[in-house]
Amino acid sequence: MTDLTSLTIAEAREGLASKSFTAVELTDAHLAAIEAARVLNAYVLETPDRAREMAKAADEKIVKGEGGPLAGIPLGIKDLFATRDIRTTACSKILGNFIPPYESTVTSQLWRDGAVLLGKLNNDEFAMGSSNETSCFGPVTNPWRREGSNTTLVPGGSSGGSASAVAALLCMGATATDTGGSIRQPAAFTATVGIKPTYGRCSRWGIVAFASSLDQAGPIARTTRDAAILMRSMAGHDPKDTTSVDIAVPDYEAAIGKSVKGMKIGIPREYRLDGMPAEIEKLWSEGAQWLKAAGAELVEVSLPHTKYALPAYYIVAPAEASSNLARYDGVRYGLREPARNIIEMYENSRADGFGDEVRRRVLIGTYVLSAGYYDAYYLRAQKVRTLIKKDFEDCFAKGVNAILTPATPSAAFGIGEKGGADPVEMYLNDIFTVTVNMAGLPGIAVPAGKDTQGLPLGLQLIGRPFDEETLFSLGEVIEQAAGRFAAPRWW
């Protein structure tokens, strides 16, 4: 039955409807695959009993013709989403054994539509990282390897468990979150499709907060169509999140295969970096040609403040994180270290509970918000953010429908290879993705080719606010032209 794991969500949906197999069989196949792939460390918690229960319930509904849009589809959930009565840790020691008495809005909508929970997926601690190396459960292994090499590569981050599990056929799709590139960069490193929706499209309620003005949930899947199917269930207005937008959720899947003829695709000159690998450059122009061949028009555009997005992000995101993470005080939940007085208790609990990257960001965030530095750092960064957003608005005002860029400046790298001496080295991974979060726009990463060592590379499409449909249409064109990429199984 193991071949059931290689189906797409769209194919599985058909197979379930035509009774070729049951949801329980589909779930069992995935549970077996997960067990055989523990070396990847993609899951931090497997929930086989819950999965079988949910699959059985889905089968009963399917028989009665009452199955929802995701009936019986087994999914992995990033451990940043609160799942009722199931341990949720954000992969931080400080939340070691947190059992939420509530369910995140996004996951509750997936269960409403019939999806099956296989387990919780690894991520960088509090989603802070670009390699999944900062998780308290240890790093995740990318199922992809360089040709002829056994070197263990990172799957990207922070949604590294989600990307690795989807690429290694350990779930049919996964939830993920993206604050600076955490959906799109791991998708690019694993030849999967990942979309960060427009800020406000998915509810943030019940997702462990990192940087509230940047965080957004989205799916990682193996095809553009599958990502569209998942998006429809994940998106929607939620009164419990004041930034959630009350706009009807379109049928994203209907955008798959829709003509892109006459669309204007912006190619931003500022994304052509000095020293950019030739293969990234080649991939980018190839992608542009595919869109052109499908009838789109290519236009060179300028986004002059691009280079300031990453430094502005490293003020805004840590500032918001330092504020959000103030709640971990050892009083109401999570780790508590004994101490003589309450201040020491806070200090010891937080010193022991936070990993190095989280501590670093909380400290820098505290500094840029502290008296005397607020104007020079935080206020300035928020003004630069206005300029970054305006760059995109000017571009869209000229009739551009979407912008095409590389997703990452390189393919996946080795565990321990980056950021050891200087944290900024790791941060540069998000140079192409972070602008999108700063402007609150939707962005999709689609696999588009391989580098000379046989590793997958992705392209990114950036859209107008709440126009995810155009991204799905364009993403499908790239997918059709580039073909799909499957990691050879070695585990």
Added chain:
Amino acid sequence: MSVDATTVRRIAHLARIAVSDAEVPHLQGELNAMLAFVEQLSEVNIDGVEPMTSVTPMEMKKRADVVNDGEIADDIVRNAPDTTDHFFLVPKVVE
């Protein structure tokens, strides 16, 4: 701008994270690397630019001023390290 060892200790205390003397030089180096990186923002002309306060232009939603949740004290204290009778327990604060 860069931070010295005293500032690192002061920030750590503001953030309520215990930092040992041995960790200070290392943290100081990392924080200064980040500050050096963001320094390039000073070359941007921000005269007359409004800071971004809302990602998507929208009016702040307000919910009706009614009780719509509660009576879940067991749930609230369920994950706490130390409680008694639905109270959170902490080390003595008032002498």
